[in-house]
Every structure is written in C-alpha cells, then in structure tokens.
Amino acid sequence: MKRKIIIGISFIFMTLAFNSCEGLGTCKICRQVTSQIGGGVISEEPEAEYCDAALIAIEAKGDIIVGNTKTSWVCR
Numbered sequence: 001m002k003r004k005i006i007i008g009i010s011f012i013f014m015t016l017a018f019n020s021c022e023g024l025g026t027c028k029i030c031r032q033v034t035s036q037i038g039g040g041v042i043s044e045e046p047e048a049e050y051c052d053a054a055l056i057a058i059e060a061k062g063d064i065i066v067g068n069t070k071t072s073w074v075c076r
Contacts, residue, residue, distance in 0.1 A: 027051040
C-alpha cells in the first residue's frame with residue numbers, strides 16, 4: 001500500500017514539474033520586408049506577433065531572392 005501511495009505522489013510531482021515550465025514562451029513582433037537588391041525598401045507588410053512554433057518557423061526561413069528583389073522577415 002505504501003508503494004502505491006509513493007508512486008502516486010511521485011507521479012503528481014513529476015506532472016507538476018513538467019507543467020510548471022513553459023516550453024519556449026518567447027514572442028517577437030515580425031514583419032515581411034521586400035527590398036530591391038542594392039537599393040531601398042519596396043514594401044513592408046504590417047507587423048504581427050508570433051510565438052513559439054510560428055516564431056521558430058519564421059526565423060528558420062531564409063531570404064527569398066527573385067530577380068532583383070529580396071524578401072525577408074525582420075523581427076524585433
């Protein structure tokens with residue numbers, strides 16, 4: 001009986017320990033910027049807040065270069 005109680009209490013503590021810390025919990029405000037290579041900014045999308053998995057996906061994207069224009073994500 002003691003063993004079942006100890007296992008039950010251990011399970012509760014482990015569950016609380018894993019849930020007490022948030023995964024990444026990071027958020028940034030990002031916008032997509034299109035610019036001319038060697039020149040200035042052509043257009044900017046409105047800023048939006050991205051968190052966790054969405055933020056990781058945006059930061060993992062590289063610059064997209066098509067012809068003389070470059071599209072990239074800028075986060076702050």
